[in-house]
Amino acid sequence: xxxxxxxxxxxxxxxxGLLLRGNSGAGKSxxxxxxxxxGHKLIADDAVEWHVGDNNRLIGRxxxxxxxFVEVRGLGILDARALYGDSAVIEQTALDLVIDLDRRDExxxxxxxxxxxxxxxxxxxxxxxISLPQRLGHNLAVLVExxxxxxxxxxxxxxxxxxxxxxxxxxxxxxx
Numbered sequence: 001x002x003x004x005x006x007x008x009x010x011x012x013x014x015x016x017g018l019l020l021r022g023n024s025g026a027g028k029s030x031x032x033x034x035x036x037x038x039g040h041k042l043i044a045d046d047a048v049e050w051h052v053g054d055n056n057r058l059i060g061r062x063x064x065x066x067x068x069f070v071e072v073r074g075l076g077i078l079d080a081r082a083l084y085g086d087s088a089v090i091e092q093t094a095l096d097l098v099i100d101l102d103r104r105d106e107x108x109x110x111x112x113x114x115x116x117x118x119x120x121x122x123x124x125x126x127x128x129x130i131s132l133p134q135r136l137g138h139n140l141a142v143l144v145e146x147x148x149x150x151x152x153x154x155x156x157x158x159x160x161x162x163x164x165x166x167x168x169x170x171x172x173x174x175x176x
Contacts, residue, residue: 002123003051010048010060010093012041014148017060017093019048019120019127022101027134029072031101033080034141041090042080045070050122053094058125061092095127097151099144102131114161 009020009028013035020028029045036042044062053059062068068081068089081089098120116131130147132140150160 003049004123005063006048006050006122007046008048009045010043010062010095011035012043012090012093013144014040014152016096016148016151017043018144018148019060019095019098020101020144021098021120025073026101027140028101029070031140031144032070033072033078035144036080036084036088038141038145041093042068042070042088043090043093050095052123052125056125058095058122058127059092060095067091095122095125097148098127098129099147100129100131101140102133 006019007021009032011018011020011032020031022028032042032045043060045066047063047066048060049063050058050060068079070078070080072078102116116133118129118131120127120129128151132138132143132147134140153160
């Protein structure tokens with residue numbers, strides 16, 4: 001079985017396995033702590049072990065030595081189990097979505113409608129990826145929760161940007 005190790009934070013949000021990616025110091029661990037405080041689950045901070053499981057899904061887990069610990073700049077090492085309870089840390093999860101904490105500020109017109117969406121490829125498996133810009137005043141935990149809920153809607157066939165464009169086209173056609 002092929003395995004690999006990547007940098008990032010793996011959490012479970014809204015029942016989805018979510019990998020937070022970004023440069024060192026981007027705020028991934030701080031975001032994980034905020035998500036934990038909102039009732040979500042931690043799998044791994046900083047290093048994630050991956051393998052391909054049933055149905056060709058990527059499965060992520062924490063290296064045993066680091067399990068349950070989070071390193072937050074300014075606070076040091078935190079024990080997520082001691083802070084939030086045993087249920088705040090789970091052993092593994094399948095990867096459903098990747099959030100890249102991107103530092104670009106201004107989205108293009110197309111990105112304003114459909115978001116900064118792409119694909120993350122690991123061990124031959126492809127997972128949807130969203131890049132979120134980091135700006136002062138943004139509550140990234142709320143944006144991540146919304147991204148997860150939107151991802152579930154998209155999996156069910158509902159895309160808000162497409163619905164809005166179709167609504168605008170109908171309005172234009174009725175005014176002709």
